[in-house]
Amino acid sequence: xxxxxxxxxxxxxxxxxxxxxxxxxxxxxxxxxxxxxxxxxxxxxxxxxxxxxxxxxxxxxxxxxxxxxxxxxxxxxxxxxxxxxxxxxxxxxxxxxxxxxxxxxxxxxxxxxxxxxxxxxxxxxxxxxxxxxxxxxxxxxxxxxxxxxxxxxxxxxxxxxxxxxxxxxxxxxxxxxxxxxxxxxxxxxxxxxxxxxxxxxxxxxxxxxxxxxxxxxxxxxxxxxxxxxxxxxxxxxxxxxxxxxxxxxxxxxxxxxxxxxxxxxxxxxxxxxxxxxxxxxxxxxxxxxxxxxxxxxxxxxxxxxxxxxxxxxxxxxxxxxxxxxxxxxxxxxxxxxxxxxxxxxxxxxxxxxxxxxxxxxxxxxxxxxxxxxxxxxxxxxxxxxxxxxxxxxxxxxxxxxxxxxxxxxxxxxxxxxxxxxxxxxxxxxxxxxxxxxxxxxxxxxxxxxxxxxxxxxxxxxxxxxxxxxxxxxxxxxxxxxxxxxxxxxxxxxxxxxxxxx
Numbered sequence: 001x002x003x004x005x006x007x008x009x010x011x012x013x014x015x016x017x018x019x020x021x022x023x024x025x026x027x028x029x030x031x032x033x034x035x036x037x038x039x040x041x042x043x044x045x046x047x048x049x050x051x052x053x054x055x056x057x058x059x060x061x062x063x064x065x066x067x068x069x070x071x072x073x074x075x076x077x078x079x080x081x082x083x084x085x086x087x088x089x090x091x092x093x094x095x096x097x098x099x100x101x102x103x104x105x106x107x108x109x110x111x112x113x114x115x116x117x118x119x120x121x122x123x124x125x126x127x128x129x130x131x132x133x134x135x136x137x138x139x140x141x142x143x144x145x146x147x148x149x150x151x152x153x154x155x156x157x158x159x160x161x162x163x164x165x166x167x168x169x170x171x172x173x174x175x176x177x178x179x180x181x182x183x184x185x186x187x188x189x190x191x192x193x194x195x196x197x198x199x200x201x202x203x204x205x206x207x208x209x210x211x212x213x214x215x216x217x218x219x220x221x222x223x224x225x226x227x228x229x230x231x232x233x234x235x236x237x238x239x240x241x242x243x244x245x246x247x248x249x250x251x252x253x254x255x256x257x258x259x260x261x262x263x264x265x266x267x268x269x270x271x272x273x274x275x276x277x278x279x280x281x282x283x284x285x286x287x288x289x290x291x292x293x294x295x296x297x298x299x300x301x302x303x304x305x306x307x308x309x310x311x312x313x314x315x316x317x318x319x320x321x322x323x324x325x326x327x328x329x330x331x332x333x334x335x336x337x338x339x340x341x342x343x344x345x346x347x348x349x350x351x352x353x354x355x356x357x358x359x360x361x362x363x364x365x366x367x368x369x370x371x372x373x374x375x376x377x378x379x380x381x382x383x384x385x386x387x388x389x390x391x392x393x394x395x396x397x398x399x400x401x402x403x404x405x406x407x408x409x410x411x412x413x414x415x416x417x418x419x420x421x422x423x424x425x426x427x428x429x430x431x432x433x434x435x436x437x438x439x440x441x442x443x444x445x446x447x448x449x450x451x452x453x454x455x456x457x458x459x460x461x462x463x464x465x466x467x468x469x470x471x472x473x474x475x476x477x478x479x480x481x482x483x484x485x486x487x488x489x490x491x492x493x494x495x496x497x498x499x500x501x
Contacts (some may be wrong), residue, residue, distance in 0.1 A: 016211020022052040025098070027192060027205040030055075030168060031090040035083075038102050048106060053098035078108050081115045088130040091168045097129055136166045139244075140173055145251075146186060147218075156198075157184040162210050164246070165190060174201045218252040226256055231264035232271055303376055309399035311377035311392070316341045321372025321407050328486055329369040330413035332404070334422040334455055340388050342379035346371050351457040355419075358456070358472060362479035364486075370411045374426035375400045397426050401445075408446045414489050416444060417482055420455030428452075439478055441485075451485070453478040 023037045034053070041051055082105065089101040104126060108114045117123055146159035159181075170193040176190065178201050180352040188195040189211060194204045251257075304319045312318065319336040322345060331347075339349035347355060347366075359366055374397055380387040392400075404426055408416070418424045425431030427444045437452045459475060462468035 009201050020050055020052060021046060024054050024056045024058070025090075026056050027168070028171065028203055030171070030244040031087045034090050034098060035086070035269045038086075038105055039071045039076055040070050041102070042106055042109065043076050044070045046070075048099065048103040051099070051102060053102070076104060076105075076109055077112075079112050079115060080209075082108050085115065085126060085130055087172070088133040089126060090131050091172055093167050094128045094129050094132070100126055100129070133169060133172075134169055137169050137172060140165055140169060141176060144188060146181075159184055159186045160211065161186070161188045163188060163190055165407065168192075170195055170203060172205065217294065221252050222256055223482070225252075226260065229256075229260050231260070231267040234261065234268075236261065240484055254288060254290075271419075303403055306403070307378070308402070309377075309396050311375065311379050311396060314380070315377035317344050318376045319344055319346055319373065320376065321346060323370035323411075325370070325411055327370040327411055328414045328489060329417060329482070330408065330411055331366070331369050331371045331417045332419065333371075333373045334420045334428060334457075335373050335375035335387060335392055336378045337457075338378065338380070346373055350460060351455065354459055355456040358476050362476050362483055364479050364483045369417075370407070370413065372404070372407055374404060374423045376403055392422055394425065397422060401426055405446065408448070413448065415441075415482065415485060416448060416450045418444075418450050418452050420458070423455070424450075424452055438474070439481065451478075451482055 009263060021041060023034070023039075023041075025033045052459065086101045086105065089097045100122060104114070104122060107122070114120065115123055118127065126367045140163055144161045144163050147163045148157065149160045150156075150158045170188075170190055174195060177186070177195070178197055181197070185195075185198045189208050191209075192205060192206060192207060194206055196202045196204070228232055303320050304310055306318060315336070319340050321330075323330075333347060333351075336346065337349040337351065340346055340352070346352070356366055377394045377400075378387070379390045379392050379396070382388075418427045421431035421434050424434060424437070427441050427446070427450045429445055434452065434454055438454055440452050442450050442452060454471070454475060459468055462471055
């Protein structure tokens, strides 16, 4: 229906007469009716200011006139994205939504890429309204609750539900519910529309009140909900964020929620008072660390038979240190890698080869040093045929510190080179800030001097050639400093004075 009326605007110098078209749309088939009317109006060059859009049950305007048929409209072309957007706008109850859709129709027919311009005020408002419609549709999917109303002796189940949408989304949702619940008959009642499915969908625009949906199953659910409700974990903001309060009244447990919330603090306090007193989680870790630091392995236990931590179960073998027992320098890495685990020797893999190359260039003789690792077994995660390296955790480092301490007591090096965070943790008790601490000498847990630097595998992990060259230069500088310290040791009266040098 396209009623028209003459509207006269008086001005001191001119009198302008404009024709206003009032379009009334049905509650069902809203978009299709809007589309047909909009196509006719736009095809005849009717401006947006000359059209009033209203639902058929809206109050009649004083200026509405008799129907005036329009001539055959000219062809109209719009982008593909417009019809879905217009369908959502026609479902919106926001004031001016259909008028906005018509203005975008006129503009997008002249500017095909208009809808891709999110900076446009009208496009942005349309997207905002469409987002609200999609959110309302999602809420309907999430919060519709069917109750079984199958008549006795029926061959097909039947279910009933009540839902109160914010917008006119019933027609948009029929396809979803028909696909999702196509194996049963169902009725979804809203305040304005009744949706039915008995093999095919039918909709009826009829005002309805909320039907009585209580049954024995809901009473059983209320009993269960009241018993599993945990007052100590009550988070009202999270509850309302996931399910706004407007939907609570349709839940079986809605009558219980206010009382449960009111009693939550008292019940939570009572639960805390009745709970047994237990040590905090950190107590077990502290106890384990103290025990492992003080208790040696059983008499006769060798490194090859060590089971102080779980790493021994999966590694091929333990990898002890090697080198002169009276070396002035002890080199400590992280843990054996894949190749070290198979060979039973430290630093024979890619990281060890990189170290050897740079150490030689820095004037440091690895053969004169005692080389070992903070952890003596390979830690990894299997991935197909490969074994992916995993860094040892603090507990594993603590378990293995007994063996490292034995090596330090045996060799008694004048200087220990700690390469990487794990080695620094094992030797100084602190594995943080290696790049900040590199090049420094610190006092180790054994009382001797510890020179901090990065692990050679850090060089291999650089993503770019430039990054690798930079890190190799820094690593070489550190090793040159270690070589110089060892050369100067012969001139020191007491080796321990290296900490002051």
